[in-house]
Amino acid sequence: MASSSIDGFVDRLAAVATGPGCNNFFDHTVPGNALRRRNLTIYLQEMLDRSPKVLLVGEAPGYRGMRITGVPFTNRTMFEGPANSLGWFGPGKGYVLPAEAAGVAAEPTATVMWEVLAELEFLPLLWSACPWHTHVPGRPLSNRTPRAPEVALGTPFWQALAEAFPIETVVAVGNVAHRSLLRSGLDVPKIRHPAHGGRAGFKRGLQELLAHPR
Numbered sequence: 001m002a003s004s005s006i007d008g009f010v011d012r013l014a015a016v017a018t019g020p021g022c023n024n025f026f027d028h029t030v031p032g033n034a035l036r037r038r039n040l041t042i043y044l045q046e047m048l049d050r051s052p053k054v055l056l057v058g059e060a061p062g063y064r065g066m067r068i069t070g071v072p073f074t075n076r077t078m079f080e081g082p083a084n085s086l087g088w089f090g091p092g093k094g095y096v097l098p099a100e101a102a103g104v105a106a107e108p109t110a111t112v113m114w115e116v117l118a119e120l121e122f123l124p125l126l127w128s129a130c131p132w133h134t135h136v137p138g139r140p141l142s143n144r145t146p147r148a149p150e151v152a153l154g155t156p157f158w159q160a161l162a163e164a165f166p167i168e169t170v171v172a173v174g175n176v177a178h179r180s181l182l183r184s185g186l187d188v189p190k191i192r193h194p195a196h197g198g199r200a201g202f203k204r205g206l207q208e209l210l211a212h213p214r
Contacts, residue, residue: 005164006041009157009164010026010040010044011028011037012157013040014027015028016132016153018132020137021134021137022133022146022150023140024132025066025067025070032100035096035097036069036070036098038096039070039095042095046088046093047125047165051165052123052124052125052165053166053167053169054124054125054168055124055125055127055167055169055170056173057158057171057172057173057177057180058072058126058174058177058193059128059146059174060130060134060176061131061132061133062107062143063135063143064076064105064106065110066107066110066131066133068104069095069097071095072127072128072131073109073113073126074089074114077106078114079097079101084114084118086114086121086123108195109193109195112198113126113202116194116202117206119203124171125167127157128154129146129154129155129158129176129177129181130150130151130154131157134147134150146176148179154180169188169209169213169214171188171191173192173194174193174195175190175193177190189205189209189214191205191206191209192205
């Protein structure tokens, strides 16, 4: 995936009409979304340089996480603090927080995700089955499990990443992602989602995956 391909991917993502209760926070018609498109472009370019072999597909962005930053499984504090032990985020990379990030509590799932990846010294490509923010209609600061049509809308995007990167294994993080991948014809391993007390199960699933890759 060349830089021009990354730009094309992000533009296609931004062009999707997601409907009510599903916020496309890359949409070109909202000026502030340019920062999120840029952040995602930087992330994908950095990932390309690392040649990840595993794609972890989660559920959907949370309103305190990717909805703010534009980058899967990240939050405000990751962009504000020093780079983590894997060398990600921190100052000097070009990541910029939008103005509305001020005062937003950090998405805890993102923190757990990167803590575990650092402990295992493992760097997969991260994405979501539905890469837009699904929320309760009329309540933009809420999270909602994406419906099957919303997940189906996101399918071509994780498929494009799996083809563009040297991905050898696609892994579902949680049930929503697993159903999405099964519907697309992929029989893939499923691991526990790190949210809601799932840290230990998530780490154990990754350890088993690394010990016995499929």
